[in-house]
Amino acid sequence: MRSCGVLMHITSLPSPYGIGTFGEQAERFIDWLIQAGQEYWQVLPIGPTGYGDSPYQSFSTFAGNPLLIDLDELVRDGLLTQTICSEADYGADPTFVDYDKVARSKMALLKLAFSKFSEDEGYLAFTRKEAFWLDDYALFMALKEENNNFSWTDWADGVRLRSPEALREASEKHAKGIGFWKFVQYIFYKQWDRLKNYANNNGIKIIGDIPIYVAPDSSDIWANTGLFEMDSEMRPKRVAGVPPDYFSATGQLWGNPLYDWEAMKADGYAWWLKRIEKALTLYDVVRIDHFRAFDTFWAIPAGEPTAVNGKWEQGPGMDLWNTVKEKLGDAPIIAEDLGDIFDSVKELLKESGFPGMRVLQFGFNPESSDNDHLPHNYPENSVCYTGTHDNSTALGWYKSADSASRAMCRRYLRPQLFEKINRTMIRELYKSRTGLAVVPMQDIIGLDDRARMNIPSTLGGNWKWRAEKKHFSDKNAAFMRELAETYYRCGKKDNR
Numbered sequence: 001m002r003s004c005g006v007l008m009h010i011t012s013l014p015s016p017y018g019i020g021t022f023g024e025q026a027e028r029f030i031d032w033l034i035q036a037g038q039e040y041w042q043v044l045p046i047g048p049t050g051y052g053d054s055p056y057q058s059f060s061t062f063a064g065n066p067l068l069i070d071l072d073e074l075v076r077d078g079l080l081t082q083t084i085c086s087e088a089d090y091g092a093d094p095t096f097v098d099y100d101k102v103a104r105s106k107m108a109l110l111k112l113a114f115s116k117f118s119e120d121e122g123y124l125a126f127t128r129k130e131a132f133w134l135d136d137y138a139l140f141m142a143l144k145e146e147n148n149n150f151s152w153t154d155w156a157d158g159v160r161l162r163s164p165e166a167l168r169e170a171s172e173k174h175a176k177g178i179g180f181w182k183f184v185q186y187i188f189y190k191q192w193d194r195l196k197n198y199a200n201n202n203g204i205k206i207i208g209d210i211p212i213y214v215a216p217d218s219s220d221i222w223a224n225t226g227l228f229e230m231d232s233e234m235r236p237k238r239v240a241g242v243p244p245d246y247f248s249a250t251g252q253l254w255g256n257p258l259y260d261w262e263a264m265k266a267d268g269y270a271w272w273l274k275r276i277e278k279a280l281t282l283y284d285v286v287r288i289d290h291f292r293a294f295d296t297f298w299a300i301p302a303g304e305p306t307a308v309n310g311k312w313e314q315g316p317g318m319d320l321w322n323t324v325k326e327k328l329g330d331a332p333i334i335a336e337d338l339g340d341i342f343d344s345v346k347e348l349l350k351e352s353g354f355p356g357m358r359v360l361q362f363g364f365n366p367e368s369s370d371n372d373h374l375p376h377n378y379p380e381n382s383v384c385y386t387g388t389h390d391n392s393t394a395l396g397w398y399k400s401a402d403s404a405s406r407a408m409c410r411r412y413l414r415p416q417l418f419e420k421i422n423r424t425m426i427r428e429l430y431k432s433r434t435g436l437a438v439v440p441m442q443d444i445i446g447l448d449d450r451a452r453m454n455i456p457s458t459l460g461g462n463w464k465w466r467a468e469k470k471h472f473s474d475k476n477a478a479f480m481r482e483l484a485e486t487y488y489r490c491g492k493k494d495n496r
Helices: 024-035 071-076 082-087 099-115 121-129 131-146 164-173 175-201 219-223 261-266 270-282 318-328 343-352 394-400 403-413 421-431 441-445 474-486
Strands: 003-007 040-042 205-210 238-242 252-257 285-288 296-301 311-314 333-335 356-359 382-385 436-440
Touching: 003 441, 003 474, 024 040, 024 175, 024 474, 040 436, 071 082, 071 099, 082 099, 099 175, 121 131, 121 175, 131 164, 131 175, 131 219, 131 270, 164 175, 175 205, 205 270, 261 270, 270 285, 270 318, 318 343, 333 343, 333 356, 394 421, 394 441, 403 421, 421 436, 421 441, 421 474, 436 441, 441 474
Parallel strands: 003 040, 003 436, 040 205, 205 285, 285 333, 356 382, 382 436
Antiparallel strands: 238 252, 238 296, 296 311
């Protein structure tokens, strides 16, 4: 089945509150996708962002980002007033997220809303159902507040090492704070369920994204240290990253503690099963970032300044995915298989049956060499992109590419007269054999690298881009629908 979709993170949506949310503009974006003949909306991870504002470094793999909560719904529920929401400072530039100001204002408003909230049946049912992660997460966040937001590895030994007596005392001391963090998650999930139902009821499926690793400063590791490569002081022995590649000459040093795959196998991969099962309730399709690490992963000794001095280690391979299939059935998963890919990674992908990814920008090179990222090589069981959140925009790539790569691009794509290269690239994706074509919203609009979402291996200035209402125009929708219908990626003339 040929289909198409748009990559657009929720934070990038317009809103009057400094950051995209689950509010009205998210529903209007779904309406625009329908108008544009699309079937999928792909988002980045929606967990609470930590270090560097990255959605790939979250305080919990199960929790949701409080900054995505729609304040207008809290106004309708009587927990806030429109005046107090409008008067808060969310930053002055509607095209970029000022995370410091947004976080300061929204968290203060959420605490005010909590002070007016009374536990109801829905809240109590939610806290019981999600207790397997929510109890640890709420205590973790309350303890972070007490410790000036320092990492849990710097806390006092009692709570850092999870002494039962210390945890009991902390739970009693921080009962109110724990209640607040549970309230925030209840509101988050309530609003997300509403938005996802709106999408699904209108024929739009949501592709979610989960990082393969979890953040070092997370409740996941704090509560499950035995599943990770940690020493007796609960410090990482080795950390994750990738060796030098086309993104960075020194590789990427992510710093995430590595999984203890032997320990995970011993308990039947219970943590991974819970993680994937949860993701499948949040999304219609799950993209797993850095899928290659299930085959072989780059292990870097803790304390190394770069990722250069790592080594390849063996991952769980099909043993994990056979367990997932046995327990959860045929999960709809997209495998991000970019980077330095060995033949064994390709074998794992083939055996799993998951579609891999192709990125058109990677197809063009100074040597004019044939490669997997050129559309004539795309398999049907794949998902193709002009670029991902880690790439330049299409226009940004073309402007910065060397002359030989640009020449190869023009020869291969043969742009129409006066056609911008971003539109030519989108058309080429839609023409290809790939089952699903996904285009970042920046490339549909036609923006340069000022709208780039992330530059790997850099800190600061990332994840900030936001769209404006004018970008969701009838003209842009008509262009995308025409391509969807012309290349048989639109199942019906009207998806409603």
